[in-house]
Amino acid sequence: MVIQNGKTDIKIKAESKNLNFYYGTHHALKDINLKIIDKSVTALIGPSGCGKTTFLRCFNRMHDLYVGNKYDGSLLLYPENINIISSSIDPIEVRMRIGMVFQKPNPFPKSIFENVAYGLRVRGVNRRSQLEDKVEESLRKAALWDEVKDRLHGLAFNLSGGQLQRLCIARALANDPEILLFDEPTSALDPIATAKVEELVTELKNTVTIIIVTHNMQQAGRVSDHTAFMYMGELIEFDRTEKIFTTPGKKLTEEYITGRFG
Amino acid sequence: MDQLSKEQIKKLIRSHKLKDNIFEILGLILLLCSLLVLLALIIDLSTDGAARISKSFLTNFPSRFPDKAGILSAWVGSTLVMFVTAASAIPIGIAAGVYLEEYAKKNLFTAIIEINITNLAGVPSIIFGLMALGIFVYKFNFGPSILTAGLTLGLLILPIIITATREAIRTIPSAIREAAMAVGATKWQTVKHHVLPYSTGGILTGIVISLSRAIGETAPVITIGALTFIAFLPNAPISTEAPFIHFDWIFSPFTVMPIQMFNWVSRPQQEFHVNAAAAGMILLLMTLSMNAIAIYLRIYFRKKIKW
Ligand SMILES: Nc1ncnc2c1ncn2[C@@H]1O[C@H](COP(=O)(O)OP(=O)(O)OP(=O)(O)O)[C@@H](O)[C@H]1O
Ligand SMILES: [Mg+2]
Numbered sequence: 034m035v036i037q038n039g040k041t042d043i044k045i046k047a048e049s050k051n052l053n054f055y056y057g058t059h060h061a062l063k064d065i066n067l068k069i070i071d072k073s074v075t076a077l078i079g080p081s082g083c084g085k086t087t088f089l090r091c092f093n094r095m096h097d098l099y100v101g102n103k104y105d106g107s108l109l110l111y112p113e114n115i116n117i118i119s120s121s122i123d124p125i126e127v128r129m130r131i132g133m134v135f136q137k138p139n140p141f142p143k144s145i146f147e148n149v150a151y152g153l154r155v156r157g158v159n160r161r162s163q164l165e166d167k168v169e170e171s172l173r174k175a176a177l178w179d180e181v182k183d184r185l186h187g188l189a190f191n192l193s194g195g196q197l198q199r200l201c202i203a204r205a206l207a208n209d210p211e212i213l214l215f216d217e218p219t220s221a222l223d224p225i226a227t228a229k230v231e232e233l234v235t236e237l238k239n240t241v242t243i244i245i246v247t248h249n250m251q252q253a254g255r256v257s258d259h260t261a262f263m264y265m266g267e268l269i270e271f272d273r274t275e276k277i278f279t280t281p282g283k284k285l286t287e288e289y290i291t292g293r294f295g
Numbered sequence: 296m297d298q299l300s301k302e303q304i305k306k307l308i309r310s311h312k313l314k315d316n317i318f319e320i321l322g323l324i325l326l327l328c329s330l331l332v333l334l335a336l337i338i339d340l341s342t343d344g345a346a347r348i349s350k351s352f353l354t355n356f357p358s359r360f361p362d363k364a365g366i367l368s369a370w371v372g373s374t375l376v377m378f379v380t381a382a383s384a385i386p387i388g389i390a391a392g393v394y395l396e397e398y399a400k401k402n403l404f405t406a407i408i409e410i411n412i413t414n415l416a417g418v419p420s421i422i423f424g425l426m427a428l429g430i431f432v433y434k435f436n437f438g439p440s441i442l443t444a445g446l447t448l449g450l451l452i453l454p455i456i457i458t459a460t461r462e463a464i465r466t467i468p469s470a471i472r473e474a475a476m477a478v479g480a481t482k483w484q485t486v487k488h489h490v491l492p493y494s495t496g497g498i499l500t501g502i503v504i505s506l507s508r509a510i511g512e513t514a515p516v517i518t519i520g521a522l523t524f525i526a527f528l529p530n531a532p533i534s535t536e537a538p539f540i541h542f543d544w545i546f547s548p549f550t551v552m553p554i555q556m557f558n559w560v561s562r563p564q565q566e567f568h569v570n571a572a573a574a575g576m577i578l579l580l581m582t583l584s585m586n587a588i589a590i591y592l593r594i595y596f597r598k599k600i601k602w
Binding site: 093095098100125128129132133135137139140141142151152154155156188190201204205207208 | 400401468469470471472473474475476477478479480481484488489493599600601602
């Protein structure tokens with residue numbers, strides 16, 4: 034979908050319309066209306082427990098894994114204009130198009146190669162050469178290739194925390210996702226590993242639409258183009274990142290980013 | 296509250312340490328006691344039976360003459376029964392465990408199934424024997440055969456295998472399932488590529504331990520009518536002529552190690568008691584080596600997986 038915004042056209046990749054989410058009886062997301070702009074980085078910020086993770090996990094239907102969860106409203110994916118959370122859409126299809134990187138690196142206890150190749154294997158790709166090409170390409174995109182190219186068949190969990198997180202990014206990239214979801218991807222990493230991941234995010238936005246949850250205001254400022262501020266399950270404000278951090282429209286947003294609560 | 300003085304802190308630590316030490320010593324003593332009992336048992340068995348162990352003891356059929364009697368039919372019978380037990384209980388047990396952990400919705404129905412599995416594990420084995428006598432021997436007409444014994448012991452260890460499978464699966468963090476599903480894996484792919492491979496160590500350990508329990512079971516096997524004196528072997532499962540693999544052995548009468556032992560012990564002649572001790576040593580050797588395999592498997596698979 035394309036909307037006019039002054040001189041430039043802005044392409045929208047996804048849009049939530051009156052999105053509600055319930056953990057059993059707990060109403061965790063309340064009428065979220067948000068447009069995710071194509072090939073850009075959108076940051077989700079807000080105090081702990083405000084629903085950032087919950088919102089992010091709607092995009093790849095991760096909530097379907099557990100009983101008692103309920104979606105309501107719509108979460109549209111463009112250009113097809115399909116409703117991601119509708120029960121007529123197969124979550125597998127959604128997950129093949131929308132990748133996720135979790136807060137804690139979660140590699141499989143398999144080799145580095147098999148970790149990255151897993152998405153392809155799931156799709157039935159088994160040709161060695163095809164797998165090798167894609168694994169190398171993904172590891173290069175994740176800026177990990179040089180560090181692991183000599184030990185591709187060694188076990189993944191021998192890597193450092195930062196390398197593991199980039200491995201998980203490579204695993205998600207191997208599927209050529211249209212949207213990549215990051216849930217506090219650097220909260221377990223040291224500053225150097227964090228910088229690497231941030232650099233990667235900035236680079237990736239040329240090809241992928243990125244949504245990133247972060248607790249780190251500086252990080253949101255550094256990597257994102259747009260920022261959404263959430264509070265108690267509601268979307269309080271959404272705007273360009275500079276605007277949010279310099280002249281926020283809502284008092285609550287200002288209090289949060291200046292560190293007066295949260 | 297006032298700050299504790301240095302003296303008071305030291306006193307507190309001393310009293311805690313004392314309790315620590317008392318428990319440690321108590322635990323060690325109890326452990327040694329139970330080990331000693333086991334050791335005494337093994338030594339007693341060996342001093343009685345060692346003299347009788349020889350190649351002919353393993354290759355002879357039972358006989359009226361104690362020095363000619365052997366355990367050939369018993370160990371072959373035990374092996375074949377274990378084969379049927381494993382072939383029936385392992386696939387069903389693993390499938391049930393995977394279903395309950397990964398697929399079953401938590402509702403009244405699955406809750407009832409779970410309670411039943413737990414109860415089943417506590418049912419005395421002779422009850423299994425009686426049930427098998429009614430169902431397998433008479434209803435299905437399997438007779439007092441290897442098949443009947445194998446299936447009976449299979450039922451007996453099924454709850455153990457189900458529980459072991461479930462416990463092994465539960466150690467897999469949900470983050471791993473999420474990682475697999477997040478790249479588009481189906482539930483079955485997640486089970487096949489991750490859940491089962493990562494729980495193999497725990498499942499195999501459970502299987503081996505349950506089989507080592509089954510191999511020593513006597514009551515249910517007597518109940519279904521195993522023979523106590525048998526001087527022939529079942530037809531071989533494999534042959535050199537077509538069709539190479541045969542199944543008529545599963546309907547063959549049989550005996551197993553513990554029954555052979557029981558038979559010898561209940562005879563008046565002292566020489567047969569020696570035979571029983573020797574057979575006991577071999578049975579013990581079988582179960583101990585199975586337990587050793589279980590320990591090895593656990594270590595081997597644990598080395599490859601780290602969460
Ligand atoms: N599985 C669950 N079952 C029930 N309630 C949940 C569950 N997960 C989260 N919640 C609740 O939903 C609300 C939103 O949680 P969520 O994890 O989305 O917060 P968050 O913004 O990601 O917080 P954080 O910054 O601490 O990660 C919280 O009140 C939380 O307690
Ligand atoms: Mg969160």
